[in-house]
Amino acid sequence: MNFPILSSLILLPTIGALFIFFVRSSNSQYQSSKYVALFITLANFFLSLYLWIIFDKSIVDFQFVEEREWISGFVNYKVGVDGISILFILLTTFITPICVITVNATIKNRLKDFLIAILILETFMIGVFCSLDLVVFYLFFEAGLIPMFLIIGIWGGERRVYSAFKFFLYTLLGSVLMLVAIISIYWITGTTDVIKLYELGIDAKYQNLLWLAFFSSFAVKTPMWPVHTWLPDAHVEAPTAGSVLLAAILLKMAGYGFIRFSLGLFPDASLYFVPLVYTLSLIAIIYTSLVALMQEDMKKLIAYSSVAHMGFVTLGIFTMTQQGIEGSIFQMISHGLVSAALFLCVGVVYDRLHTRLINRYGGLVAIMPKYAIVFMVFTLGALGLPGTSGFIGEFLVLMGAFKKNILVATIASLGVILGAAYMLWLYKRIIFGKLINEDVKKMVDLKRFEIVTLWLLVLPIIFFGFYPEPLINSIEVSVANMIDMNDLDKINKLALGE
């Protein structure tokens, strides 16, 4: 395969952004820049779909690897995909066009700049998921801050400045230690190439500190309790498309990082820190679910539910079992779809009533029946009803957890119940109940583009709920290899005294 398909995936959105930037347009032509963005992102989606089709799921190695000298004698630009990263790339390229469609309703000013920011962000997001060099990874990981900062800050709500700063500084502070760790890894092993590092392994005596440095970055980005406080602010203030990208993809970078780097590079340290991660994940699951119950702002509620769901992800990853890790990846993909959909749903009613307070709504089922249906699907997806993708992820995670630690698994299961409680209560308060607010009566049901975007998300959520095979199939070999390669099973057994 000579065609540099991954680099094309990374570069295509940037080329689109440059195109939009350089083509001068008056106000009336803003529409055309939207079509350009849509075209580019769709092209990218189909390209990644093609990549998924020709991707050989039975091979352990990284595929479509491209390597080029970059900083001479030090860092090579190296990209490649395995069964895990390809799913995240697909998720990214699937969600971005949906975001582009939503700009119709939400972005009133500086549409062109917004589209450029989204496209540049897509470049960085795809870059994160396919980079096979630590420095390249760090570069993409950090670079994503710039467009997201602008998206929150320029097109956000009232407290956008505060939220944008909080988002930026929290994440930056989290990642500086990772940079120290990456450079240290270079001096310890002589390379930052992930594949070589997998082969070489890192001496156990360094692993704990390095693991903590990576953890500080990923924990902020995941976000794990207690460094999750930037997320509700960022979500609430960001425009719909920003929230969608943040929830669906940016948070997944951390989960992906945990699997690829924390488990892959520091297996001993990962095992050592399992209790820490379990504790933080459980607190995230239970505590943020309770917090979510008490929210009066819809976006905040969903933001807290994201923290709880990501708690399941981190829990699953650090069970270090086949089911647990597969479940986590599945949960991330599913949460990417569901949370994106939920934020879009909030965006729909926010555009009509310009408030996110739950108590201003009620009785929407009578006037917006189409909306009520899709919202129902997403609510059920979020609470993990069997038949939706959310169920598979949570189920696998819990299965992995039960294998390892029954107490932890039991507490985590409580989180599922709490999840059902806050989601159903949210649904009840918004969709059912009495129609009190006069303004609500004037709301119109879904417009055509909203129907398209929302149903596009309904389909995969239900499809993968009933037939998870394509996804599981894709990650199975890579996860098994990850466990084999680092002897995670053996380490586990030793730790358990078997």
Add this chain to the structure above:
Amino acid sequence: MENLQLIIPELFISIMIMFLLIFGVFKKNSSQLVYNLTTVSLVAALALIINLDTQIQSSLFNNSYNIDSLGRFMKILLILSGIFVMLSSSKYIQISKISKIEYPILILCSILGMMVMISSNDLIVFYMGLELQSLALYVLASFNRDNLLSTESGLKYFVLSALSSGLLLYGCSLIYGFSETTNFNQIMVNTKEIEYGLTFGIVFILVGLAFKISAVPFHMWAPDVYQGSPTSVTVFFALLPKIAALTVFIRFLYIPFYELGDQWQMIIIFLSIASMVFGAVAAIGQKNLKRLIAYSSISHMGYALAGLSTGTTQGVQSSITYITIYLVMNLAFFSCLFMLKRNDEYYENIDDLSGLSKNHPLLSLSLLVVLFSLAGIPPLAGFFAKFYIFVAVINEKMYFLAIVGLLATVIAAFYYLRIIKIIYFDPEKEKFESKHNLGLKFTLVASTFFILAYFIYPSGIVDIISQIKIN
């Protein structure tokens, strides 16, 4: 005669200084012409330097003047920055009514002084170069003599700088006393043992040098001088003296006193940490852009010193890379400042930038790129600058320095973000003029492009710098 051939660039500039001085006096109203001729002579000097044989490694005039790869690179950097400063500020000096023939000539004088500093291999030669550049800078700082702030800044700079020069000279005499020579190479031979007097000498010289690059705790002059001087002089201050002083730092620490690394390493680490942290914290409260960039440059010098403090060739190379990228970023920043003009008046407060992005999308985009780059966010050039420094620092297992430095970047990110916030998130104000002269536009576009596109081919500069030999 052979010696003279190698210092043709310096000779050329000296001759041009004398020629322009006479020419300017005899020809009436020739200030603009002299200005342009100065720019041209800088270009010619650049050509002369590039034309010199790159392989030459020689010491002239009784081993007191070095022609080598380090000097060559730094001189090219110096003169290039000089050219761009001249190009970008030509309009400014006309409008600020400081377009006099002395202005470009003084700039040439100080560039000549810096070139001598860069090549010096002897304490006396080094001191002569230093004084030549400083004297010209005192006058330049107070060039806008009708302006109270400008006069004050000139005087302040003069008094403090004289003090630091005094300390430096005292350090030189101590070193001479204990090593019986002023030549750098000879000092190395003569000082195998550590003596207290020698250590004092090193400290005094380091104090003097730290003053020149405004490292904490010898930074007090910088904010006032940056703010008070005419902007065209501020950009000069922000760029050129740093190159010269850093080169002297390198030569001084790595030739005569390389063996005494444990004597000076702690001092440099302290200067570095203090500058990084203080520069980052103190800039948060600033309202004037020039004052803010003064604190920011204090912070940046801290990073450059962090590279030097490693005591390795790699560290020095990372410092040189840092200063190169720093120059480009500051050049771009000041070019943006030169564009904030309305009705023949320049604006330099942060609040004046409010909502700039609505009226001037391209200018704001440049500022955005420059500020994120100054903050060290990838994939912009500023990130790579810091990256190289930290690679060198961590290689020497100086984790404390690396972590403090990285935390300082987070603090510093806050005030850069604050400017971006004002440009992009705040309500708009009156428009600025959008017509600018070609030189200024070219400077801005070229420097912004460099910052943006650096990541595509980062090896280019590193490869050149990695050929520089220190000893």
